[in-house]
Amino acid sequence: MAAQETTASIAGSPLRDGAPADEIQGVRPAAVVLPGTPEAAAAVLAEATRTHRSVVIRGRGSRHDWGRVPQPIDLLLDMSLMNRVLSHEYGDLTATIEAGATITEVNAALSRYGQWLPVDAAFAHATIGGTLASADSGALRHRFGTIRDLVIGVTLATTDGAVVRAGGQVVKNVAGYDLGKLLSGSFGSYAAILSATFKLAPRPGRSTTITAEFEGESSLDGPLRRIMASQVEPMAMDLHVTCPASSSPSVRLLVRLASTPGALAAQVDALRRMLGSASVLEETGEREADRWNEQVPGPWRRPGAVLRVSWRPSATGELLARLRAMAADDGVTLELAGRAAIGAGVLRVDGPDAGVARIVEQLRAWSPAIGAVSILRASIAVKTHIDPWGEVGSSLSVARALKQAFDPAGVLGAGRGVV
């Protein structure tokens, strides 16, 4: 159903009825509002607070199915009209970008000066605001950190109707609380991100990706350890593991190297030596781009639940052995795509709900080798059976106290996030 044109408005911003396409895990928002300015967005939040209406913030909806199944949603605050690059100070390697801009559009604009925001977009329409609020990350994290590591300033709309800034326009700045980073992982439950300023990077000159195929998980251990302890400096270093329910797993290590031409050749040689007997493929240009486009967004294109999982890199071999065993025992297909040296990535679980639930429970019980297991995408049945966020620990009281300070009326987030 197409969006209805109406003349309704809230706090000066146009309002339309919620449509089936706006549904979040089966919950249809009563209305959708599209503010065009920071002040308009803040006015909507103030009005929602005054009238006790629950608000979910949306960029382009790439991750609308993440997190808990929402409580009833009165207003969907759609940020897609606020989608400009407000400034690109290329001499300073910084840019200020509105929350509704997509990473893909932003990087197309920044490339004019040979720069980029080095953040993976697992989804074609992943926005700046959504990526920050969901703390999403991909393979580039190995060198550049996550979007939280790149944000240097933020403008927020708060539930009291204020437009608030924290941080600044400069990379080095320790004045005041760093609210841009705090909002990372907040899932729209503290405030609406209106725009953010980022530290950029020069686009890498030349890069090559080496993909090594291993015979089972045990042959990966040695090379992985050698590379992590070496002085080779990859731009990305990813694992890709598929464990089908009824056949042997495939285990791959993807290492992307980027450097000056002469140095690149030396690093490729050093890396090949460390990979030992694994069968190795070297790709550049479009093939390389395709490889990464399969590695990061790939799992999301295939069916099944998707978990965000972190683990101790030293336990990688053991993790893969367990995944293989669990896939066989529970009759599910498992696909892990993650950062080998950091121990973080996504695990796709394709199988019946009961199998998904068992995988989550087994992984969560395996401490301390496994860090956090969050359910991003799964059926409503799974998400109502198991808390998508799991046990958050003692920090929960702090997160709640801050929620109370940001949003005393409790209108933001509809319970999708941790608080």
Place this chain on the structure above:
Amino acid sequence: MTDEFLREARDIVGAPHLISEPERLLTYECDALVHERQVPGAVVMPGSTAEVQALVRLCRQHRVPYVARGHGTGLSGGATPAAGGLVIALTRFARIVGVDLANQRMTVEPCVTNLQITQRVARDGWYYAPDPSSQSACSIGGNVAENSGGAHCLKYGFTVHHVVAVDMVLPSGDLVTLGAATADHPGPDLLALVIGSEGTLGIVTSITVRILRQPEAVDTLLTAFDSIDAAGTAVSRIIGTGIVPAAIEMMDRLAVRAAEAAVHPGFPVAEAILIVELDGPRAEVDELMAEVADICRVAGATAVHRAQNNDDRARIWQGRKAAFAAMGRVSPNYYVQDGVVPRTRLPDVLAKIKTLELRSGLPIGNVFHAGDGNLHPLICYDERVAGQADLAEAVAGEILDYCVGAGGSITGEHGVGADKRCAMSKMFSPADLTLMTRLRDALDPDRLCNPDKLFPTPRLCGEVPGPYRPHPLEQAGMGERF
């Protein structure tokens, strides 16, 4: 501070770990911002996290303000006590708790120094990246409070990029763990709020950091220029070609003269010297360093010297890192400012500082992290000359106005603390400060945890003139107004 409070505090930490004799308390009246002083009511040195929790609860019960203290090297008065308040000195929290090379983690207590972390793993080829100039003395707990950087933060970032988890005693006395040794702890990034919060949200008692593999090659280039502008042009061109150096530092003639007098690094005589450091794989560093040297020559460098070995490199860095302290060789007193401008605005702001130097009559030396626009003007004065100390402070304040006016910050790495709380409103609106204060109050409703720091208050900053109202401490007989 009542006798009952002191007795209970003594019961918690044991008599040898409580200081209340007036002459011994003087040691704790300030940190490295020496002009901001307050004598505390007492100093305690707890020996366990449980003791810290008990002390915080005791302070809450008796409404006594408190501040945690590491090694007291902070430059913004972040560890200055509240008058008559309690100093919780974490001196006994100085152990390295665990090293996990396979997972690139190390867990330490807050009074381990920054350099001790690197020293512990250096022989195995690892290091901790943030390297403030005071790294041999400053505590990692203080680094967490201030989100310390260092010369190499241009490439490697700040404390917030290298600390993955902390244990913190909240102002309620509860102990929480923020972050985790593994990645992607769910929920808002509370750890990032705490790092750089200047001790206003709690007391950190354990810190887990990420350690990095030492780069294969580290090369340092020392170059000299006839003008600061020419050196600035070289910096812009280096960054413009897409090279991300590990560090780019600039010093002007006065700063070079001071460094020479103090530690004799053998810097060339010039209007400006530029130190550029590259690190990474050997072949990459070789290729890029040749390019950097060419850029410097084209920009008019009068001398280009590539460090020949580690000793030579250490000598160059010693000259740079000693620059602040060395000012004492050329001036009886000096005031260090810490402002930031977008790198491209450096020439305008330096020109303004030059004009200010001439107008004020106070010599100003400049040492700065040119790669990220972090200025450290050193304002020379003589406190024996009537009015010069005040003039120096006014000059320092005016430089901050230039920084904020250029779109920069009032502090790049030293923190706001007591020193710049009144300058916060130059950078942030009342709405910004109200929200930050609300978050602080959410965790510390009694405002006892390092009070009167970071945020401007009408009482201290005088923006809201009103009738005199006694501070609760004055009412309680715990402090008085001077």
